[in-house]
Amino acid sequence: MKVRSDILKVYRSLHTWVGITTGLLLFIGFFAGAITMFKQPLDRWISPPDQRLAWVEAAQLDSLVAQTLQQHESARQEFKLYPVQREDLAAPMQWSASGGGRGLKLSDTQTLASLDEQGQLITDTQTPSKFGRLVDMLHRTGGIPGDFDGEYIGIWILGIAGVLYFLALVSGLILLLPTLVKDFFAVRRGKNKKRFWLDAHNVVGITSLPFHIVISLTVIVFAFHDQFYDALREVVYPQSSAVRAASTTAYTTENLLPPSALIARAKAESPDFEVTEMLYLGLESPRPFVRLSIYNAEALVHGPITGYVGFHPYTGELVMTSMLPGKAEGWGAVVNYFFALHFGSFGGNLVRWIYFFLGLSGAFLFYSGNLLWIETRRKKQRKNDTHLPTQPLNLRLMAAGTVGVCFGSIIGVCLAMVAGKWAHGIAENINHVYLWVYYASFLLAVGYAFWRGAAIASWRLLAACAFSCLLIPVTSLVALAFPQTDLWINTSSAALAVDATGFGFALAFAFAAVRSRKRAFSGSRDSVWAAQDAPTVATQKNSEVDEFEDPKEVAA
Known part of the structure; x- marks a missing residue:
């Protein structure tokens, strides 16, 4: 396919500079996003x-809720x-005195509730580990700290990066059109490392293009969800107004329907689904x-898992019902599909592993893009x-910086992650240890580079x-x-898979x-x-043959 050289030049400049300005932030987002595909196994490993x-x-849930709300x-x-x-999970029922919300409260204590062998209520209070949620926050913010007006600044910045990321995808596709058929799966190795990195960059980008388009668009929605939802609430989620409508009836928890009744009603609405969590609000x-x-x-669902x-x-x-699989209609169904495609919340563990490697491939795209920018612009040693x-x-x-x-x-x-086990029993709040270890390691690595x-x-x-x-x-x-070290090992298949993946x-x-x-x-x-302190050898052996001196391929 022929594309005019002046058009290619414009899109080459767009692709290059968009990638350079957002690449490092998006690398962190994609790397952390790949890890979030297995938040539950990570929490199992670390808890x-x-x-x-x-x-x-299940038959005791009604009694558990009734006794807890009474006491x-x-x-x-x-x-x-x-x-x-x-x-x-540490208990079948849990709550926080400060309530929930979207924010991540690292020092918030949590009360756990269960029943003893006699059916009597037992409780415990602890500060739970939030490693999985912290990695998810890293995925959503790129590690940029701070908040404004109740929202994390990093989420907005990553949303802007998502817009630029989409432009980079489109411009990159246009750049590949002239040689798409010939060079689609070509990964040429040899003395010219730049050619190898370009081929690898192109193959990964084009083969995972649908995934990246979905991610870029949904990142924009997630970053500016309040603005979008306020504008589309009555179109996308018309039933949600029933939840928000205030009632003049005075409710007391003594009249609360037992959980078993609500579970039965949910099963009647969706017979093929299992109820895994019940979130009660403002009783x-x-x-x-x-x-x-x-x-x-196997179902396409709205949330990361459910x-x-x-x-x-x-x-x-x-x-x-707007987030109920098979029940949403119109825009609500479209939104559910986009959420499911972003989270990979369908197809079980197979799709989760696929999304894990797709997330890593996205991180590779931005890393290799920076390498290409550097290699294209470096000054080369002249012959003789x-x-x-x-x-x-x-x-x-x-x-x-890269x-x-x-x-x-x-x-x-x-x-x-490792500090979560070694510092257990020593640190007053393990969540603060996660933050200190991550940012200290990150800043030391950047400073050392x-x-x-x-x-x-x-x-x-x-x-x-x-x-x-x-x-x-x-x-x-x-x-x-050495069990005397007070460390622990979880021998479930999911937790052992974390160890195996780390070793790999x-x-x-x-x-x-x-x-x-x-x-x-x-x-x-x-x-x-x-x-710099490496010995210099013969120029002819060191100088790479530059295969990129074609104006159609050199980035602007």
Whole structure:
């Protein structure tokens, strides 16, 4: 397909500069987003078994709720009930005195409730680990701290990056059109590393293009959801007005429908789904509401894992079906599909693993895009000239920033996860440990990259990534071999998969570190990736044949 050269030049400039301005932020978002596909297994791996209360049978849920609401008024504002036992849950019922909300309250204590063998209420208070939610927040904000007007600043910035990200996808596709058929799966290896990175960048981008289009569009919606929902509320969610309509009837918790009755009504609405969570809100307010999370591994659902259906907790009236799979119509159904495609909440674990690797492929796109920008602009050593050119400052800074930010975020997440076990019993609030470890590791990696330069920092930070990933299975092995350390190991298949994945990525990063070190000391000397103290060898052997001196391929 022929595209005019002036049009290609415009889209090349757009693609290049959009990628450069948003790439590092989006790398963090995609890397953390890939991890969030397995938030529950991560919480299983990191949660200590001694913080769990005994589970109860489904038939005992009615008694549990009745006794809790009678003895604890603080639960009447908001509480969660879990009909299905999960390893990452500490009790079948829990609530916080400060209520819920969208914000992440790291120091908030949580009350857990269950029944003893005699059927009497037992409670415990603790500060729960929120590692999974912290990684999710990293995914949503790119790690940018701070909030404004009740919303995280990073979410808005990532939303703007999502707009630019969509432009980069469109412009990149246009750039590939002239050679799409010929070079679709071509990944050419050889002396010219730039050609290899470009081919890999193009193949990953084009094969995962539908995924990236969905992600870019939904990121925009998530970032500016309040503005969109306020404008579309009556069109997309007309039934939600029934939830918000204030009632003149005075409700007391003694008249609350038992959970079993609401579960039965939810099953009648969606026979193929299982109720996994019940969120009760404002039971003594004019707007009482209970939202049931319903799960079917094969269904397209609105949430990250489940769909939702809403009832009036006293009358049993069905008041929300817009997030109920198969019941939403019009715009509501379109929104549900987009949410499901963003979260990968369909197809069970197979789709989750696919989304995990698609998320990592997105991170690779932005990392490789930066490398291409750097390699395209570096000053090359001329033939028969023994003088090595000095690389421009902007290239050296971009290279250092790329390896520092990308590898620093990986190191920070892995070390924060491991710290969740090693600091248990020592730290007063483990959630603050996660934050300190992540940001300290991240900032140290970035600072080290700018201090030593990209050539040295790249392979050393890759080695640090390998070591950080290796600490995950090593921690479990220490817990197994030395129980006196007060560490623990969860032997469920999901938790063991976390250990196996950590070990697999440790090997991958170790291999990358070896290759990166070889490039630093034995690769082309006229590069920002060459160690300054490495010996200079013959120019003819070091100078790469530049296959990119075609004006159609050189970025503007």
